Amino acid sequence: MLAPSQPAYVLHSRAYRESSALVDFLTPQGRLRAVMRGARGKAGSLARPFIPLEAEFRGRGELKNVSRLEAGGIPNLLMGEALFSGLYLNELLIRVLPAEDPHPAIFQHYALTVLALAEGRAIEPLLRSFEWRLLDELGYGFALDLDSQGQPIAEQGLYRLHAETGLVPVGQLQPGIFQGGELLAMAAADWAVPGALAAAKRLMRQALAPHLGGRPLVSRELFMTLKEPSRD
DSSP: OOOSSEEEEEEEEEEETTTEEEEEEEETTEEEEEEESSTTSHHHHHOSBTOOEEEEEEOSSSEEEEEEEEEOSOOOOOOHHHHHHHHHHHHHHHHHSOBTOOOHHHHHHHHHHHHHHHTTOOHHHHHHHHHHHHHHHTTOOOOSSBOTTSOBOOTTOEEEEETTTEEEEESSOOTTOEEHHHHHHHHTTOTTSTTHHHHHHHHHHHHHGGGTTTOOOHHHHHHHHHHSOOOO
16 A cells, blocks of 8 residues: 655656656655656656655556655755766666565665765765665675675685675686675775775676666666767
């Protein structure tokens, strides 16, 4: 049963019929898709990403109706790389988070991450933390300081990620492996360790890949395109 009123964020919105919008929301009760009528009015101006909202939804099927939408806080103004990072989080949630599957912890972490992006905090640690929390909350997490057999990660060891069992020790260098020191730095969130952030990015990409259905994230590709230096 839907809560009478709940906090929400818009993940994505697109035009629907003549004057409505089809909107994906993130709420503590999960990801909801709803029709918002009169999208060209006041409510439509609120149906944008990164604005804390208070919303009411009606309907028993997968497609809800927005019955009330009001501002629930100060909008988070994201620009530049922070904006693309926020759009990446939104697309990731649409692709990975099951519809109407309550995850209040994910909602809270999303709200804090968007606020931190708006405040100009370092982007990479924020994204890695969110990706890790998302995987863990959905039941796909794994230990960073223990291997697949429950043995402590050795600082000088080499490991590869197995999607079902976690980190597996390997005896020699090979593509896609991780050094034990990098994994221990990730476990401690010690991003001052050289290479830890880059390794974390590779690890999260490997861990998320099985849950993205083989399709690349549009926001990631767009961001990489815009970062490429001009050839003029």
